[in-house]
């Protein structure tokens with residue numbers, strides 16, 4: 168069989184794969200995007216929270232998550248020039264409710280816009296429906312993006328991009344001299360200079376990789392309510408809340424190690440509903456009209472696995488984003504495009520090297 172050729176193969180078409188494909192194409196690379204549809208994909212399932220203050224656990228994730236967050240305004244503006252699909256970006260801040268004032272101190276970080284302790288009364292002024300007797304912190308620079316609209320916007324831009332070809336799933340890679348041979352599930356073969364591993368929780372299933380990838384699926388169950396309950400994103404005890412355009416409220420999320428099982432459970436529905444109703448009482452008597460789950464690709468340290476593989480630098484890893492795949496989409500896309508152009512990104516990605524677990 169004759170192999171098809173392009174500069175870059177992207178193995179996986181979630182948000183990381185799609186955005187990396189577009190970024191590579193805009194740097195002049197020809198791209199084959201291998202699109203695997205799996206039940207439980209994390210990209211459409213997430214709530215789109217951009218929350219370095221809540222999801223970072225100190226250095227080195229802190230710098231990465233903040234830099235990733237700060238790329239969003241220009242990323243959405245650039246995408247708007249390529250697609251008519253509007254992508255809502257909220258930078259109204261994230262409210263982190265505390266159980267006592269000490270907790271607010273632990274959440275402070277200068278790069279988060281000097282978050283300040285807010286009393287219960289101040290929080291009520293910001294969010295009239297909120298019950299937060301112990302106060303909390305407003306992380307002013309954090310927010311959320313509509314990840315579902317983002318997928319649609321990227322699909323439009325990719326379809327209009329002549330350098331990108333979209334094909335079915337890849338099963339793995341093989342060495343072929345200076346090239347990588349990517350094997351399609353349909354029996355096709357593709358010769359490329361670089362292959363980008365962007366298959367999320369499914370990345371360890373790809374054959375021929377230079378190392379086993381310690382990424383496991385961790386299920387997050389989510390609820391959707393058909394009402395507008397808040398303006399801000401809110402992290403409360405046992406649940407977080409994101410306001411979606413069009414008068415909807417998204418509530419997440421569980422952390423369940425159940426393998427590749429994307430089903431939902433009555434237990435999670437009950438627990439999430441009770442947790443959110445404790446701080447947004449108006450939701451107590453509203454039934455969720457949607458309940459779904461996504462499988463996060465979680466690495467042992469919760470940090471992404473990024474960069475060319477030291478054993479085979481033509482393989483570029485872009486997986487293991489754990490709880491921050493949406494937040495890190497523009498950052499990862501730009502870095503992949505640099506690596507696939509034989510350039511070193513300006514940001515120091517060495518803490519996220521693929522060989523750090525050896």
Ligand code: GLY
Nearest residue numbers: 387419420490491
């Ligand atoms: N970033 C939130 C979550 O993974 O649930």
